[in-house]
Amino acid sequence: MSTKTLANKKALVTGATSGIGRAIAVRLAEAGATVYVTGRRAELGKETVELIEKAGGTGHFVVSDVASLEDVRELAAEVGDVDVLVNNAGIFPFSPTTEQSLETYQQVFDVNVRGTYFLTAALVPAMVAKKKGAIINISSIGADVGNPITSVYSASKAAVDALTRSWAVEFGAHGVRVNSVAPGPIRTETAVTQAGEVFEKISETVPMNRVGEPEEIADVVLFLASDQSSYVTGAVLAADGGYLAS
Numbered sequence: 001m002s003t004k005t006l007a008n009k010k011a012l013v014t015g016a017t018s019g020i021g022r023a024i025a026v027r028l029a030e031a032g033a034t035v036y037v038t039g040r041r042a043e044l045g046k047e048t049v050e051l052i053e054k055a056g057g058t059g060h061f062v063v064s065d066v067a068s069l070e071d072v073r074e075l076a077a078e079v080g081d082v083d084v085l086v087n088n089a090g091i092f093p094f095s096p097t098t099e100q101s102l103e104t105y106q107q108v109f110d111v112n113v114r115g116t117y118f119l120t121a122a123l124v125p126a127m128v129a130k131k132k133g134a135i136i137n138i139s140s141i142g143a144d145v146g147n148p149i150t151s152v153y154s155a156s157k158a159a160v161d162a163l164t165r166s167w168a169v170e171f172g173a174h175g176v177r178v179n180s181v182a183p184g185p186i187r188t189e190t191a192v193t194q195a196g197e198v199f200e201k202i203s204e205t206v207p208m209n210r211v212g213e214p215e216e217i218a219d220v221v222l223f224l225a226s227d228q229s230s231y232v233t234g235a236v237l238a239a240d241g242g243y244l245a246s
Contacts, residue, residue, distance in 0.1 A: 005226040007032035012082045014066055014119065015089030017044035019188035020138065022051070023214035024086055024221045029057025031222055036079045038064040039089070066115025067107065076122035081130075084225045085123055087116040087160075088138040094149040094194075105152050112156035117163065124171060131175035134225045137164050138217075139180040141240045157182075161236050168234030177233040179224045184240025185211040207242030 006028055016025040017039035029035045029052040037048045037059055045061035052059030064075040066089045090112045093104050120135060127133025142150050143157040160180060167178040185191070185202045192199050203210045220239045223229050238244050 003030060004032035005222070005228065006084065009033040009083040009225075010036070010081070011084035011086065011225065012036045012038065012079050012123070013086040013088055014038050014064070014115070016048055017041045018048075019190060020183065020186060020214045020217050021086075021088040022048045023218040024088060025059065026051050026055055026057070027215065027218035027222050028084065028086075028225060029059055030055050031226070032057075033084065033225075034058045035060070036082070037061045038066075038075060040065045066119060067110040069114070069118060072115055072119050073122065076119060079123075081126040082123055083127075083133060085120065085133070085135045086138065086221060086225070087119065087135070089115060090138065090140075090156075092142075092150070092153045092194075094153060096149055097151050100152060108152050108156050109159075112153075113159045113163075116160060120163075120167065124167075124176060127176045128171060128174040133171075133176040134229075135167065135176065135178040136221050136224050137161075137178070137180045138221075139164070139182040139236060141182050141184050141238055141244055143182065143236075144244060164236060165234050172233055177224075177229070179229075179232060179234070180236040181217060181220050181224065182236055182238045182240065183212065183217050184238070184243040186217060187211050187213055205243065205246075206240070207246050210241065212239065212241060 011028045011033040013025045015021040016037040025035050025037050039045050049059040049061050064071045137160050139160045140157040142154040143161050164180040
């Protein structure tokens with residue numbers, strides 16, 4: 001794929017202060033896009049912009065918490081029309097169902113589903129008007145795998161995949177493509193911290209015998225953001241080393 005497949009494009013990546021979101025933002029910038037980076041942590045957001053600039057790209061940071069509808073509205077107004085929207089912001093506090101607090105349940109859906117929904121609703125009209133645009137939602141293989149402590153997180157990601165399919169149908173005739181990327185186990189600081197010593201053992205459950213890297217998810221997002229995937233919409237693309245196939 002050409003290194004400048006997104007030349008003269010404008011992209012917005014939510015939750016891009018670290019991990020997968022940061023890798024996506026840098027990769028889109030390397031491909032020529034002007035990338036707007038959002039998240040709650042200003043210092044980390046500035047670090048992402050510095051990485052973008054070091055890679056020869058152009059980046060801007062906007063402090064925003066997608067759990068807040070006011071923040072979502074302000075973010076959409078500040079960034080304006082975009083060619084590529086990557087709904088990456090997400091949280092995953094895990095808990096058995098009988099110990100699940102209402103507060104955390106609400107927080108997961110506010111960030112993972114409601115924020116994605118209303119940011120897309122605010123930005124998609126301009127894409128429809130231009131008859132062109134790409135929306136990529138970052139989902140998870142958790143939407144398709146049962147786990148005793150991830151019921152709320154998994155349900156939120158299943159909702160994201162359902163939105164992907166609905167939006168693909170709703171906006172397809174207007175030239176707007178909508179797809180999901182569903183990562184498997186990915187080596188991010190948060191994942192390693194939460195899983196502890198168990199993290200490296202996860203590779204034993206993956207057919208490729210290793211966990212993935214954030215940059216590998218970023219490459220999939222770049223493909224879906226570019227015209228290389230011009231006939232792909234409504235898809236949930238698993239980037240999981242074969243986990244779901246096993």
